[in-house]
Amino acid sequence: MNYRHAYHAGNFADVAKHVALVVVLEHLKKKSKGFVVIDTHAGRGLYDLSGVEATRTCEAEAGIGLIRDLKGPLPAALETYLELVRTTGASAYPGSPLIAARLLRAQDRLVAIEKHPEEAAVLTEVLRPFAQARVLHADGYARLATLLPPQERRGVVLLDPPFEQAEEFRAVAAAVTAAMRRFATGTYMVWYPIKSAARATSFCGELLAGGANSALRVEISSDAPGEGMRMAGLVVINPPFGFAEQMVAVGEYLRVPLAARLTVSWLSGGS
């Protein structure tokens, strides 16, 4: 387990993933009934963009750094996301569990799972002020099934592994398939890096083998100068109504300032 998200926090792929998370959470909040967020690979929750890791890669500079101060009428989820980032601190960036915790209401719950002991310890401190958040220092794949179906019968599962090893694609697809058997109506957001278009497409097929009737593929590629990953994707199973349209609007808005292209296509269902 060598991966540390501190090297990548706030990059273009984080921007797309975190805005998508905001879209899903804001949709779930339209009903007063509570819901659960399960973040199977949560990270440390809070990143220092002036720290050694972030300044070594400069990925955040070519991501959130390009759009942090955007003003003006923005798509609602983008506005909410940027406000969350700005209010986290001058050189700080919130990870997915902190974004979720800050958007939850009293009746909602967050279960954030992190396997790395140091990351889990930091995350525990970061989420301490949030009564409805629980951190599990555990294996996200193993614990996910034990948390499903959630008592609320509503919610979203974010699977955002490091993909350090090629087998991780299979592990994620197997976890999603098993999870969907227990909680078929949940929304699942599965992040993946794109190094090979063929591998990405076959991964989407493996995710669909779990029986998803409704699934969207969101992909983002960066044209900003820099090293490292250039393209990433997110499969969203059971996306909320209007999710595709909102992500298209966000993509159009960000195309120039983020120097990134975002595409949205249905893998199954949709219109």
Ligand SMILES: C[S@@+](CC[C@H](N)C(=O)[O-])C[C@H]1O[C@@H](n2cnc3c(N)ncnc32)[C@H](O)[C@@H]1O
């Ligand atoms: C891409 S980062 C997560 C970023 C976070 N979701 C966000 O958006 O802010 C992946 C995290 O998964 C953790 N991890 C790796 N294998 C794991 C496993 N089997 N179960 C839970 N966490 C794991 C890593 O330590 C790392 O912190």
